[in-house]
Amino acid sequence: MKKSYSLLLIGLMAWACQPKEAAVDYTSMSDEERLKVATEIAHKTIMVDGHVDLPYRMKVGGFTLQREILDVSVRTDGGNFDYPRTKEGGLDAPFMSIYIPAGNQQIPGASKALADSLILMTERLTETFPDKFAMAYSPADIEANFASGKISLPMGMENGAGLEDDIANVEYFHKRGIRYITLTHGKANLIGDSSYDTVRLYNGLSEYGKQVVQEMNRVGIMVDVSHVSDETFLDALEVTKVPVIASHSSVRKFTPGFERNMSDELIQAMAKNGGVMMINFGGSFIDSAYAAGSAKVREHIVNWLAENNLSRSDSAAQAYITQYTAANNPFPTVQKVADHIDHVVALVGIDYVGLGSDFDGVGDSLPTGLKDVSMYPNLIAELLKRGYSEEDIEKICSGNIFRVWRAVEEYAQNQ
Structure with a gap:
């Protein structure tokens, strides 16, 4: 027994003394070499984008099987998203934005009706092209779709006005597949105040809004604090029992006076909550x-x-x-987006940042090097150039949002 133990100990010591494989120094590579590595990373790593406005673009463009209108299963002339470019860029799970314009809030029932129609349109996309797209309601679904080579289409509702004035609609939309709700959009609604609105009806969340956040926790919908006023943001953090997300927001330090972006104090509060901030690529958001x-x-x-x-x-x-x-x-350039990621990481750490491009939602304002979904490798290459590791990039691409999403799922399952 003693001899066997001694041999085992000697073996372990010998293994420990062996030279370890040195970490790859991406910073010393040429730009061409780094982009090649970045492209490989993009394709082998699950990449989630917190906000892509394809459903509303399909509604406006007339989604149909007829090629002369809008068919995103093939390369399109306009827009930022289609299947070929998505595969080129390594994007695996763009959150489909079920976008409700603030104008719909003025017509009872209009917001919910539009949300239902955009959900049906998203589902129709997966039914029409089942070899290319698949619905996804959890990180596990995304992982399964990734393994089969399909683009996952999880859904988030942009503007809680879709809930109308009925708290039961929170559970209704969870059953319809919604996995986050952006509490407000361009105007204050029944839930709370908006960052874009000069009118502050509640100075934060309304009483109904607090009930909405609690109900979202209960059923398993992530609370999205993009678009809300600072006071609404802080109220949501106070009410929620689980981490929140900002599905498509950037850093206010680079855009002084732009409340739609997040201040350092809000970023720190979100990190303390355990949430994740997903960086918007739009020009006015980053520069x-x-x-x-x-x-x-x-x-x-x-x-x-x-x-x-x-x-x-x-x-x-x-x-x-x-x-x-x-x-x-x-x-602006892709470097500006990396600057925003750098700032969040320096302020609160690598575990609280992700990607929320706002593709198909910010028009032609996108930065040079990130004009559409084929170009994510350019951002990854820039991060590698700045010293980020593959592990860091995996967290940014999906690890951080999956952590929050699973925490929300687990809390709901225990209610």
């Missing part, structure tokens, strides 16, 4: 200089069109607009 730069370009183009008696649809005008915009590029 305060973008709005001024883009306005200047637009003004010049409008004046040039008038002086030359041309419309935007004229080929000569399109050529000039392309050339002028490129020469006077107002767009």
